[in-house]
Amino acid sequence: MKKICFVIMGYGKKTDPTLGKTFDLDKTYHNIIKPAVINAGYECVRGDEVQESGLIDRSMYGLLIYSDLVIADITTFNPNAIYELGIRHAAKPFSTIVMKEKDGNIPFDINHNKTFTYAHMGEDISATEAARCQEDLTNLILRVEKSKEVDSPLFQHIQSVKPYVLPEEEYNQLIKELAEKEKIIFALAEQAKAEMANNNFLKAKDLWKKASERIENDSYFLQQMALCTYKSKSPTEKVALNDALAIINRLDPEGRTTNDPETLGIAGAIYKRLWLLDRSEFAYLERAISYYRKGFEINADYYTGENYALCLELKGISSSDPDEKVFNRIAAKKTRQRIIEIISDLKLDGDFLIRSDLKWINATLSNCHLALNNEAEHNEYEKLFYSCSPLDWEISSYEETKNIIINLNK
Incomplete structure (x- = not known):
C-alpha cells in the first residue's frame, strides 16, 4: 500500500x-x-x-x-x-x-x-x-x-509528550466518506484497498473502475481492477477470468508490447487460472509461461519468476514426452535457484527490511525452498510471511501455490 x-x-x-x-x-x-x-x-x-x-x-x-x-x-x-x-x-x-x-x-x-x-x-x-x-x-x-x-x-x-494516533477504524470511516462523495481519486483508491482487505472484491472492482474512469488508461488502476475482477469469481470463475483478461489487455492490446512486471504478472495469473479450470486448453498454460517468462527475464522480477517456474513444472507433468518432462523440471529448478540469488542481492540494501513487498519476498522464498526440498528454509520464510500480517486473500494466494508445489513434489 x-x-x-x-x-x-x-x-x-x-x-x-x-x-x-x-x-x-x-x-x-x-x-x-x-x-x-x-x-x-x-x-x-x-x-x-x-x-x-x-x-x-x-x-x-x-x-x-x-x-x-x-x-x-x-x-x-x-x-x-x-x-x-x-x-x-x-x-x-x-x-x-x-x-x-x-x-x-x-x-x-x-x-x-x-x-x-x-x-x-x-x-x-x-x-x-x-x-x-x-x-x-x-x-x-x-x-x-x-x-x-x-x-x-x-x-x-517537551520530550515526554506522546504522539496522537488516529485509530485505524476512524481513518477507514473518513476515507469511506470521501470515497462516497467521489470527490478525489485518492479516496476511491483507499476505499478500494479497504474493500480488498475485507475480501469484497466486487465492491473493490467498482471503485477501481470509477478511479480508472477519472484518469483514462492509468496502468495501476486497471491492474487492480483486473485483479479484483478475477478474484471476485463473479458471476462465475471462468467469466470473471475472461472479463479480467479484457481489462488487462487494455494495457497490452497485442499481448507482446508491455514490459511492466505487474501487467505481465496479472496476465500470467489469469491464463494460469484458466488452464487450471480447463486443462484441455493447453494454450492457456503456454501463454501463462510466456507472460511469466518475459517478466522474469526482462525485469528479474521474483514474483513472475516463481510463477514461471511453477508453470514449467505444470507443463512438464502434462507432457507425454519424457525428455520434455526432465527439461521443464530442470529449468524450473534453475529458475528458483536464480530467484534466491536475486533476493539475496536485494538483502544487501540497507532498506530491505522496510520494503513494502517484504511479505511477498518471504512468500516467494518459502515456496521456492519448498519446491527445492529445503524444508528448514521453507518453514523459516513461511513464518516470516505470516509475521507480515498478510490479508486473507494474500494468504489464499500463497497457500494455493504452496499446495500445488506439495502435489508436484509427490
Missing part, C-alpha cells in the same frame, strides 16, 4: 503581505511538490482536494494526523496553512517538511526548523528551478523517511 503525503498550502495566486509580491502557488504544487512526492513513492493529496469548503473539516484533521508525511508550504503565510502546520506538529514528532519561497523572513516560532526553499520567477517557476527542486525535494523526502528525526518544536522541547 502506498504511503500518503498530505500537502498544506495556499491555493492559486497569493500575495505576500510583507513583500507585496504575488506567487502562483498552484505552479509550486504541480511543478515541484507533486512530482517530487510521486517520485519518492507516495500518494500526493492537497488540502483543496478533500475540502468541501474553505473551512478545515474532519477529513483535513484526519489526514493531518494520519498521513505518513506532511509538506507545508508557508509561502505568503497563509493563516490556514500555518494553523494546519501547528496541528501536525502537535500530533506527530517527525515526517513534516516545511518549505517556502526564498524571499522574506520565516516566523520566529518555526524559524529554527530546516526549511526547503525555492525561487519563483514572477508568478511562475522556471523549468530549470522546477527540475532542481523536484530532485532535491524527492531526496529530502527519502532522507526524512529514513532518519525519523524529530522536526516538531513541541516534541523537541
Whole structure:
C-alpha cells in the first residue's frame, strides 16, 4: 500500500503581505511538490482536494494526523496553512517538511526548523528551478523517511509528550466518506484497498473502475481492477477470468508490447487460472509461461519468476514426452535457484527490511525452498510471511501455490 503525503498550502495566486509580491502557488504544487512526492513513492493529496469548503473539516484533521508525511508550504503565510502546520506538529514528532519561497523572513516560532526553499520567477517557476527542486525535494523526502528525526518544536522541547494516533477504524470511516462523495481519486483508491482487505472484491472492482474512469488508461488502476475482477469469481470463475483478461489487455492490446512486471504478472495469473479450470486448453498454460517468462527475464522480477517456474513444472507433468518432462523440471529448478540469488542481492540494501513487498519476498522464498526440498528454509520464510500480517486473500494466494508445489513434489 502506498504511503500518503498530505500537502498544506495556499491555493492559486497569493500575495505576500510583507513583500507585496504575488506567487502562483498552484505552479509550486504541480511543478515541484507533486512530482517530487510521486517520485519518492507516495500518494500526493492537497488540502483543496478533500475540502468541501474553505473551512478545515474532519477529513483535513484526519489526514493531518494520519498521513505518513506532511509538506507545508508557508509561502505568503497563509493563516490556514500555518494553523494546519501547528496541528501536525502537535500530533506527530517527525515526517513534516516545511518549505517556502526564498524571499522574506520565516516566523520566529518555526524559524529554527530546516526549511526547503525555492525561487519563483514572477508568478511562475522556471523549468530549470522546477527540475532542481523536484530532485532535491524527492531526496529530502527519502532522507526524512529514513532518519525519523524529530522536526516538531513541541516534541523537541517537551520530550515526554506522546504522539496522537488516529485509530485505524476512524481513518477507514473518513476515507469511506470521501470515497462516497467521489470527490478525489485518492479516496476511491483507499476505499478500494479497504474493500480488498475485507475480501469484497466486487465492491473493490467498482471503485477501481470509477478511479480508472477519472484518469483514462492509468496502468495501476486497471491492474487492480483486473485483479479484483478475477478474484471476485463473479458471476462465475471462468467469466470473471475472461472479463479480467479484457481489462488487462487494455494495457497490452497485442499481448507482446508491455514490459511492466505487474501487467505481465496479472496476465500470467489469469491464463494460469484458466488452464487450471480447463486443462484441455493447453494454450492457456503456454501463454501463462510466456507472460511469466518475459517478466522474469526482462525485469528479474521474483514474483513472475516463481510463477514461471511453477508453470514449467505444470507443463512438464502434462507432457507425454519424457525428455520434455526432465527439461521443464530442470529449468524450473534453475529458475528458483536464480530467484534466491536475486533476493539475496536485494538483502544487501540497507532498506530491505522496510520494503513494502517484504511479505511477498518471504512468500516467494518459502515456496521456492519448498519446491527445492529445503524444508528448514521453507518453514523459516513461511513464518516470516505470516509475521507480515498478510490479508486473507494474500494468504489464499500463497497457500494455493504452496499446495500445488506439495502435489508436484509427490
